[in-house]
Amino acid sequence: MKFSRYFQELMLAYKAELDDLRSDSEGKDVMRHRLKEKREQLSFLLPMMASNPEMLAPAFHDAFLFMNPLNFEALASKEANKLPSWKSLSGAVKLEPWAEKMAQMVLAEEAGDTFMxxxxxxxxxxxxxxxRASAVSSAEDDAEEQDHDGDADLHENGDLDGNYGRHGRDDGDDGDDVDLEEAGADWLAEQGFDRKD
Known part of the structure; x- marks a missing residue:
């Protein structure tokens, strides 16, 4: 997806704002409480709507029901002055009932349409x-698991040249035992040990 400069910058700011709201200094999840506060403060934040929309946007976190996501894929490539009216998106997105009153407050402002x-x-x-991040992460996990499974198969079934038996070790069933014993005895004899009879 191609982002306009407007949404590229705002997306980073919006993500940072949500991250700030998510947990307190002790790492406790306080997002629900902070979102409630943000919604209660909306009327005081309205003057920032045009200059810093990312400060108000979290008040509408989880307020939208997307009926036609493709519309928003296209919108992400548009600059602010090219965005359609809020009303024109009525078939693509709906508001949760609890957010209706907030939306009316915002839409009464000059920059409200663009903000929504x-x-x-x-x-x-x-x-x-x-x-997408979950899908990518899941795909990477699957690929890693397949690599691991491949390694396990390699260890179980032998190397690429087939140098191991079926269970990943030399079972000694191929008649090499006698040769190994003789070679061992020869080596010990060369080292000065007496050969066993």
Missing amino acids: VTAACLEYLSRSHHT
Whole structure:
């Protein structure tokens, strides 16, 4: 997916903002509590809507239901001044009932339309990033597991030249025992030991 400069910069800022909200200084998960605070403070944050949308967007975290994700794939490549109206996306995205009142407050502002489209797109990108990251991680784990399985097969079945028996060791069933004993006896004799009869 190709990102516009607008969404490339905002996505990093939005992710950082969500990460800050996620846990406190002791590492405890406080995201639900902090999101609630953010939603309660929305009216005070409205003046930052145009300059720092990433500060308000977390208030709409988990507020969107994406009906047509492909629309948002395309939106991510657009600059702010090229974004469609919020109303035009009514078939592509819906709001959770609890977020309706917040959306009305935002849409009453001059920059509200652009902000709502931006917030929805940031939320979509955030979710799809986690999905893609999980898919990539899962694929890497599968590949690693296959490599490991391949190594296990190699150890169990012998090297590529077939130098081991079926169970990864020389069973001695191929008639080489006598030759090994004789070679061992010869070597000991060469070292000055008496040969056993």
